[in-house]
Amino acid sequence: MKVLYVTNMYPVEDYIYFGIHVKEQIEAIATQGDIETEVYFINGRAKKWNYFNSIANIRNKIKNGNYDLIHIHYGLSALFLLFYQPKIPVVVTLHSGELYKKKGILNHLAQKSITMAALKNTNRIIVLNDDMVNLLYKHKQKLVKLPCGIDLNTFIERNTSQPEQELIVGFPGNKARNEKNFKLFKEIIDELRKTFNIRIVEFHNFTRNEVLHHLQTLDVLVMTSLVEGSPQIIKEAMACNRPIVSTNVGDLADLLHNVKNCHVINSFESAALLKPIREIFSLSAEHRKTNGREKLIQMKLGADQVAKSVIHVYNEVL
Known part of the structure; x- marks a missing residue:
């Protein structure tokens, strides 16, 4: 063919x-x-x-x-x-x-x-x-x-030891794109920084190896988008078993249904997203993981x- x-x-x-x-x-x-x-x-x-x-x-x-x-x-x-x-x-x-x-x-x-x-x-x-x-x-x-x-052979979980005084939060996309709603993300980060030492990783124009490296070291990926289809970065984070907090856009509700330490929020208010992020931060580093990879395999999304x-x-x- x-x-x-x-x-x-x-x-x-x-x-x-x-x-x-x-x-x-x-x-x-x-x-x-x-x-x-x-x-x-x-x-x-x-x-x-x-x-x-x-x-x-x-x-x-x-x-x-x-x-x-x-x-x-x-x-x-x-x-x-x-x-x-x-x-x-x-x-x-x-x-x-x-x-x-x-x-x-x-x-x-x-x-x-x-x-x-x-x-x-x-x-x-x-x-x-x-x-x-x-x-x-x-x-x-x-x-x-x-x-x-998602290439499940490339995107895999890796045990990493990050300094506990620094928490890494991923922003999935180019903050200049309006639909990614960086304004809401910034509100969340500004509030978190009152309590935690936060480092942001903006997933924009990375090589595949860079995407993998940063995903594997994240404490949480936070998606604040107004509109999405089926975001690849979410599935890549799932394959690496990383926690995710997101607004309810695209197919996120399906992807993250029954995935532990992942939350889909029916709100664009910062307080609604802050609550599950704080819950994830309250976990020890070794417990900040998910069963996202298992869910992708179940959904036949390799x-x-x-x-x-x-x-x-x-x-x-x-």
């Missing part, structure tokens, strides 16, 4: 973890049997005009590439479907940003309009959480809920398991 991947999310030199989960999923799929993969990257961050250039470029690739199937990552990458309908099956994975307001209202309306129009010309729509399923209910016959997976599930979707539409 030869698959063309079309995506506007892929690592670039100045943003090395941008779309890393897309890249890693494609690589995992390529290891699962007789699958040949090719990637067409729309670098919309470099130049918005690249989206319009992609319309003709993708059409030519499909015409000459002898592909069996197209898999699109992110709704805006499906712009070409408004102008050209391939004769081979099309699968699209939506990553939430194309459906929910994360930037300005005009940007949001344009992305959502293009995405919703393009979905009519797809065979399967992969989404990340139940909220997305509900939003796209009219496409229910095409929908598959399948979050991206990278290889998810790759097999994606290939099953391919086989359904071929």
